[in-house]
Amino acid sequence: MNSNEMNTENHLQTYRLANDIFNALFAEIGKVIVGQREYVEQIIISMICNGHALVESNPGLGKTLTISTIAKVMNLHFSRIQCTPDLMPADITGTNIIEEHGGTKSFKFQNGPVFANIVLADEINRASPKTQSALLEAMQEKQITVANDTYILDKPFFILATQNPIEMEGTFPLPEAQLDRFLLKIILDYPNFEEEMNIVDRYTKLQTPQVRKIMNKNTLLDLQKLTTEVPISDKLKIRAVKIIQATRQLTEHIEYGASPRASIGLILTAKARALIKGRNYVSEEDIETMTYPTLRHRIGLSFEAQRRGITTDQVIKEILARVK
Amino acid sequence: MKVEDFVSYIDNVILKYRQLYKLIEIIAITLLIYTLIVFLSIDNLLTIVPFLESYASYSISLIITRIYFANIFLFFIAFVCAIIITLLLHRMDKKKDTIDIVEKKYPLLHEKLSTAYDNRDIENIIVTDLKNDVENNTANIKDTDFLDKKRMKLSLFLLVISFSLLFYVSISDYRIDTGSQIIDPLIPDIHDKNNIDIIENSTDNNLNQSQEELNSKPSVLVVEGKEVDLTLPPGSANGLNQNGFNNTSMPDNFKQSSAYDVKTISSSTYSENLPEGYENIIKQYFERMAHK
Numbered sequence: 226m227n228s229n230e231m232n233t234e235n236h237l238q239t240y241r242l243a244n245d246i247f248n249a250l251f252a253e254i255g256k257v258i259v260g261q262r263e264y265v266e267q268i269i270i271s272m273i274c275n276g277h278a279l280v281e282s283n284p285g286l287g288k289t290l291t292i293s294t295i296a297k298v299m300n301l302h303f304s305r306i307q308c309t310p311d312l313m314p315a316d317i318t319g320t321n322i323i324e325e326h327g328g329t330k331s332f333k334f335q336n337g338p339v340f341a342n343i344v345l346a347d348e349i350n351r352a353s354p355k356t357q358s359a360l361l362e363a364m365q366e367k368q369i370t371v372a373n374d375t376y377i378l379d380k381p382f383f384i385l386a387t388q389n390p391i392e393m394e395g396t397f398p399l400p401e402a403q404l405d406r407f408l409l410k411i412i413l414d415y416p417n418f419e420e421e422m423n424i425v426d427r428y429t430k431l432q433t434p435q436v437r438k439i440m441n442k443n444t445l446l447d448l449q450k451l452t453t454e455v456p457i458s459d460k461l462k463i464r465a466v467k468i469i470q471a472t473r474q475l476t477e478h479i480e481y482g483a484s485p486r487a488s489i490g491l492i493l494t495a496k497a498r499a500l501i502k503g504r505n506y507v508s509e510e511d512i513e514t515m516t517y518p519t520l521r522h523r524i525g526l527s528f529e530a531q532r533r534g535i536t537t538d539q540v541i542k543e544i545l546a547r548v549k
Numbered sequence: 550m551k552v553e554d555f556v557s558y559i560d561n562v563i564l565k566y567r568q569l570y571k572l573i574e575i576i577a578i579t580l581l582i583y584t585l586i587v588f589l590s591i592d593n594l595l596t597i598v599p600f601l602e603s604y605a606s607y608s609i610s611l612i613i614t615r616i617y618f619a620n621i622f623l624f625f626i627a628f629v630c631a632i633i634i635t636l637l638l639h640r641m642d643k644k645k646d647t648i649d650i651v652e653k654k655y656p657l658l659h660e661k662l663s664t665a666y667d668n669r670d671i672e673n674i675i676v677t678d679l680k681n682d683v684e685n686n687t688a689n690i691k692d693t694d695f696l697d698k699k700r701m702k703l704s705l706f707l708l709v710i711s712f713s714l715l716f717y718v719s720i721s722d723y724r725i726d727t728g729s730q731i732i733d734p735l736i737p738d739i740h741d742k743n744n745i746d747i748i749e750n751s752t753d754n755n756l757n758q759s760q761e762e763l764n765s766k767p768s769v770l771v772v773e774g775k776e777v778d779l780t781l782p783p784g785s786a787n788g789l790n791q792n793g794f795n796n797t798s799m800p801d802n803f804k805q806s807s808a809y810d811v812k813t814i815s816s817s818t819y820s821e822n823l824p825e826g827y828e829n830i831i832k833q834y835f836e837r838m839a840h841k
Contacts, residue, residue: 240674454675456668458660505679506664 276408
């Protein structure tokens, strides 16, 4: 059996076990994270789409815990960057340091925190635009360049950036070009009463919940490949593109609409959701569900809409109702 | 059966059933329209169309009955109208995709069939799995599942009703004379009695005049101061009237007399206006001729 046949066999095996893998993954993450099923699901969708996610939530909702748990369950290298205004690009990418061996001094590249499989860029809007842009190349090209040397990042590579919606003083809002590079914008809401009671019970004991490894890098890479292979009907594909185009045509509330990258993102995330749900085809429900996180950060509301307190989710809902 | 073959097969089945519904509906609507034509006596209108008037009485003899040109023509009109109505009723049919119909009928195939069909040319693990899934689900689908029984029953009911109506109208000859309602606006005052008299007087003047004379006081012709009795002999008025029938009743003891006496009657014109000096010669001539 050659390597190609082996890959195909592994691929097939992953597909057969995909449903079990996802069930086990969610069950294991659920040991640590109470509720927030949709939030966890969307982070995993971003990962198996080989994209990045922007999470907006208030502090203390378990963003870091969630992403570190996912990294543990997936057996991936995890790093965290706490973004501050004085954070420099080299603090993210890494830098050349002088190393001495036997009296000979030489430069050695010291990897920055971006050299991981999962990177949590906490409060990304607190970093300076210069530092933010350092993440751009890493996000898009999956590589970084330091002192004319280019370094390829390990696969899979996933950035989860967070931002705080309430403390806007002293922040640098992400420019539209950079926002567009995030596949999804996930909004994490407060847990309900029962969930919060469960959280309190779980984290006021001496021992915190532990998780076991469910999968590895290769499984995740196989799942990424499988995601692209999930078929979608022409009808749904047309609807997805029409939804994106509607964001450019519905000028009543929208200042600027989504780019074709959003069309790719919507269809890809719908495929990933179908795979997670154990379906071998994309459903209309997948498209509708994934439209919200795909478009939230890609639509610029008009001043009038903002003044009237209209949210992007309301506009997306209106678009979904119009485009059938 | 492959997904594309299944869709093609079901497409044909649905097309076949659609044609069947259409055929039944065309027949039923034709019968209904024709019944309406008969009921409203629209066939009478053919006689006012100059082009068709001459053909109205043509007929074709069949084994048990005779079919008139007017019936054939009106049935054809009803048939054309029925085709138009049926096509209008079914104009939305083509917009319904076969795959949509199948998916709606079989929830297990919902979104699967369309996805498998749209990705029929793609080969990968998931698409193959989907195709197998669809093929397994379509294996037990029967042709008759796509026969819309409700619609078929409705169509047949319509057919029976329309046939019954036509049968009743034809047998009972139950109809409304709408022909006059249509003709009246075309020919104003056609039913005005005075106008009928005028028309009759103008078209049959001589007949009316004689009728008037027969029914009125005996007329007297005055020629150069001498009255001439023009009263017709008894019985001479008992011929056919203008309707072609003699509607005067005869008394039981009535004996028909001959119209004139069988003898020679000399003309008063000749006897009284003879040229002077030749009276005797002329009289003698006529007397001889009469005795001859």
